Amino acid sequence: KIVNIYGDGTPDDDIHDFIIKKTVTGNQGNKNKEFSFTVTIDGDDTDKAGKEKYKAVKTPKTGDPEIMHITDEEAATFTLMDGETLHIYGLSENDEYTVTEADYSTEGYTTSVKDENAKGKLTSDDVVGEFINDKNVGPATGVAMTFAPYVLLVAAAGGLGAVVLGKKKREDDEI
Numbered sequence: 001k002i003v004n005i006y007g008d009g010t011p012d013d014d015i016h017d018f019i020i021k022k023t024v025t026g027n028q029g030n031k032n033k034e035f036s037f038t039v040t041i042d043g044d045d046t047d048k049a050g051k052e053k054y055k056a057v058k059t060p061k062t063g064d065p066e067i068m069h070i071t072d073e074e075a076a077t078f079t080l081m082d083g084e085t086l087h088i089y090g091l092s093e094n095d096e097y098t099v100t101e102a103d104y105s106t107e108g109y110t111t112s113v114k115d116e117n118a119k120g121k122l123t124s125d126d127v128v129g130e131f132i133n134d135k136n137v138g139p140a141t142g143v144a145m146t147f148a149p150y151v152l153l154v155a156a157a158g159g160l161g162a163v164v165l166g167k168k169k170r171e172d173d174e175i
Helices: 141-174
Strands: 015-025 035-042 053-059 066-071 076-080 085-092 096-101 110-114 119-121 127-134
Touching (some): 015 035, 015 076, 035 085, 035 127, 053 076, 096 127
Antiparallel strands (some): 015 085, 035 076, 035 096, 053 066, 053 085, 110 127
């Protein structure tokens, strides 16, 4: 009799899945922008010959899921848009994962990782590494303060000119 308990959720199960999720927030966050990621898995391959491979499935906003394979100790790159996920299967409790996102600070995004799940080892199947990119742009208040003194000066000069020219016209009418 053969019993397969590889990743079946039993108490002896030490094989887990990991989900990387992208969320874009803010009043200027582009939900259709692709954000680049790199994932590396340092596998516990002491009992295996060669490097392990891990199956990963990207769930896009539209279209069919995309399958990719991540090789032990080799960086794998992929992109995610808002609401998309990459589900990595078959990590043991001794495998260590590291996920990094490219730097988008020059585009005004602030990046954070919910629950600090960008690096670690798994002890359960419910771990999600949610990368949040926030981009908020406030109203343009600096423009008004830069030009307001000049606008007021021109308005005051125009008002003064109207008073002076209006007084001269009244004097001419009296003659």
